[in-house]
Amino acid sequence: MSIVRTLILGINLAALAGLAACAPQRGDAEVGTRPPTILVAADGTGGVAGSLYEVALDDSESTELGSLPVGFTGLAFDGRGDLYGVESGGGAGAQLWLMDPRNPDPEVIGPLVDATGGAHSQMPDITFSGAILFGWTERSDGPVTIDPETGEVTTLGGGTSSHGSGLAADSADAIWSAPQGPTGQLFSVDPETGQVNPGPTLSGSFRESINSMTFVNGTLYGVAANNGADQKDLVTIDTESGEIVLIGSLPARIDSLAGFPP
Numbered sequence: 001m002s003i004v005r006t007l008i009l010g011i012n013l014a015a016l017a018g019l020a021a022c023a024p025q026r027g028d029a030e031v032g033t034r035p036p037t038i039l040v041a042a043d044g045t046g047g048v049a050g051s052l053y054e055v056a057l058d059d060s061e062s063t064e065l066g067s068l069p070v071g072f073t074g075l076a077f078d079g080r081g082d083l084y085g086v087e088s089g090g091g092a093g094a095q096l097w098l099m100d101p102r103n104p105d106p107e108v109i110g111p112l113v114d115a116t117g118g119a120h121s122q123m124p125d126i127t128f129s130g131a132i133l134f135g136w137t138e139r140s141d142g143p144v145t146i147d148p149e150t151g152e153v154t155t156l157g158g159g160t161s162s163h164g165s166g167l168a169a170d171s172a173d174a175i176w177s178a179p180q181g182p183t184g185q186l187f188s189v190d191p192e193t194g195q196v197n198p199g200p201t202l203s204g205s206f207r208e209s210i211n212s213m214t215f216v217n218g219t220l221y222g223v224a225a226n227n228g229a230d231q232k233d234l235v236t237i238d239t240e241s242g243e244i245v246l247i248g249s250l251p252a253r254i255d256s257l258a259g260f261p262p
Contacts, residue, residue: 037261039216040083040101041223044071044255045230047088052104053251057216060234060248066104072097074126074135074167074212075258083258084148086112086123086135094121096151110151120144120153124162125212125256129169129191136165136177143167143177143194156194160187164209166222171215171262176239178202178210182224186242200242205235213237216259223250223257 039057043050048071053062072085085097085106093113099106112120112135122138126146133146135153142159146152162179167189169175175189177196182205187196202210207224211232214221224233224244230252236245 037217037259038101039214039221039257039259040065040075041212041250041254041258042068042072042075042085042256043251043253044073044088045225045253047071048253050253051251052099052101053254054101055234055250055257057219057221058247060250062251062254065101068104068106070097070106071253072256073122073124075256076126076128076133076214077258077260078128078133078148079131081260084109084126084128084133085256086126086146088122088255093119094123096146096148109149110147112146112151112153114144114153114155118153124165125167127167127169127175127214129173129175132191134167134169134175134189134191136162136167136179138162138165141179143175143189143196156192158190158194158196160196163227164211164225166210166213168213168215168220169262170220170239171218176213176220178213178222178237181209182207182235182244186237186239200238200240202237202242202244204244205233205246207231207233210237211255212257214257214259215262217261221247221257221259223254225255 039055052065071088073088074086096109097106120137126135166178185198211223220237232250234247
């Protein structure tokens with residue numbers, strides 16, 4: 001079991017500061033600073049507020065970076081390294097947030113609603129493909145786009161029955177989804193139509209769902225979980241063979257994952 005270390009002032013801040021800032025602030029969240037290679041995760045299980053963590057790629061050891069006002073089911077870095085999140089809304093209205101991983105004090109961008117006013121309160125995961133923010137909604141069991149300036153949701157069509165529904169785009173902007181858990185198939189997602197195309201069958205994990213996915217330097221990482229239980233694993237997923245490899249355990253309430261660069 002990995003040890004969750006409380007962040008001591010100064011530890012890891014030099015790594016997170018990374019490269020120089022290149023853009024102005026938006027509200028209270030400092031954005032536009034391109035980070036170095038990094039994997040972050042956030043609590044979100046049960047819709048309860050928790051913490052943001054930095055996660056070690058080699059052994060899943062998790063370092064707390066700060067507290068969060070809500071739980072997050074999905075996280076995604078854009079091309080500049082700005083970190084977006086969707087909250088675990090459940091029956092309430094979920095919203096899109098923006099935060100600086102070096103100092104996680106998120107600000108609300110807007111509600112996750114579509115043009116008809118329909119609320120997408122269960123958005124298991126999000127990812128950037130190029131400059132476009134994609135998500136997976138349980139409202140229609142399929143992919144959507146999300147306006148990163150407002151939070152407005154546009155349904156693409158396509159999709160399939162789903163649970164967990166990890167979603168991630170690689171460095172070539174190809175989108176991958178695991179809507180059927182670690183014993184189902186890994187799907188590719190057409191960014192224009194939302195059509196999901198089956199790929200390899202996943203194998204190697206005894207968990208029940210893949211709650212979140214992200215690429216870091218070409219490797220696909222995921223959060224494997226048992227539904228309704230506080231058991232979370234950091235795993236890698238081979239996009240060609242479907243093989244899942246365990247890296248280590250994660251803090252019990254982690255539900256979302258984001259890495260940079262893809």
